[in-house]
Amino acid sequence: MPASEPGPGEARGRIVFLNGTSSAGKSSIAGELVRLLDAPWFVLSADAFHAMRTAPAMGPDQLEGVLRRTWRGFHRAVAGMAAAGNDLVVDHVLSEPWRLRDCLDLFVPEDVVLVGVHCPLPELERRERLRGDRPAGLAARQFSRVHAHGDYDVVVDSGDRSPQECAREIAAFLRRTSAGPTAFTRMRVAGTWGQGP
Numbered sequence: 001m002p003a004s005e006p007g008p009g010e011a012r013g014r015i016v017f018l019n020g021t022s023s024a025g026k027s028s029i030a031g032e033l034v035r036l037l038d039a040p041w042f043v044l045s046a047d048a049f050h051a052m053r054t055a056p057a058m059g060p061d062q063l064e065g066v067l068r069r070t071w072r073g074f075h076r077a078v079a080g081m082a083a084a085g086n087d088l089v090v091d092h093v094l095s096e097p098w099r100l101r102d103c104l105d106l107f108v109p110e111d112v113v114l115v116g117v118h119c120p121l122p123e124l125e126r127r128e129r130l131r132g133d134r135p136a137g138l139a140a141r142q143f144s145r146v147h148a149h150g151d152y153d154v155v156v157d158s159g160d161r162s163p164q165e166c167a168r169e170i171a172a173f174l175r176r177t178s179a180g181p182t183a184f185t186r187m188r189v190a191g192t193w194g195q196g197p
C-alpha cells in the first residue's frame with residue numbers, strides 16, 4: 001500500500017474548500033469552523049505556503065513561475081493530506097481558471113465540499129483599508145473572477161454575517177448527509193470549468 005493511502009479501515013479525509021476574494025473572511029471562518037467540528041481538522045491556507053518561501057530579488061517572469069509552482073505544490077499537499085485520511089479546511093482564491101482545473105484533476109471529487117465565501121465589494125474594500133496588510137485593490141481585481149465557475153455546495157455571505165455565523169452554516173451543511181453529487185463531481189462530469197490561464 002502506498003504511504004500516502006489511508007490505513008486499513010480508514011477513510012480518505014474530507015476537504016472543506018473555502019473560496020473567496022482576499023478579505024472575504026476565509027481564514028476567520030476557517031478558524032471558527034474547526035472549533036465547531038469534532039475530530040481533528042487541519043487548516044491549510046495558500047497564504048501559509050507563500051509565507052514559507054524565501055524572497056530573493058526576482059524579475060516579474062521569474063516571480064510568475066515561482067508563484068505558479070507554489071500554488072501547484074499547495075494543491076498537491078492538500079491532495080496528499082486528504083489521501084492519507086486527514087480532514088482539511090482549505091483557504092483558497094480561485095482567481096485563475098487553471099487553479100480550479102488543477103484541483104479538479106487532483107482531489108477526489110466526492111470528498112470536496114466547495115464553499116463560496118461571498119462579500120459585497122464596498123465591504124471588501126473597507127476591510128482591505130482597515131487591515132492595511134494587503135495591496136489596495138487586490139479584492140477588486142479578484143472580485144469578478146473568483147466565483148466565475150458558478151457552482152458550489154454551500155454559499156455564505158460574510159457581508160452581513162459574522163465569521164461564527166458563516167461557520168455555523170457550513171457546519172450545519174456538513175452534519176447533513178447528502179446523497180447527491182458534489183459541486184466538484186458536477187464540474188468534473190460537465191468539464192466546463194473554464195479555459196484560459
Ligand SMILES: Nc1ncnc2c1ncn2[C@@H]1O[C@H](COP(=O)(O)OP(=O)(O)OP(=O)(O)O)[C@@H](O)[C@H]1O
Nearest residue numbers: 021022023024025026027028127131158161162163
Ligand atoms: N464577517 C466579517 N465581518 C467583518 N469583518 C470581517 C469578517 N470576516 C473577516 N473580517 C475581517 O476582514 C479582514 C480579512 O479577514 P480574513 O483574513 O479572514 O480574510 P481572508 O479571506 O482570509 O483574506 P486573505 O485571502 O487576504 O488572507 C480581517 O481584518 C477580519 O477581521
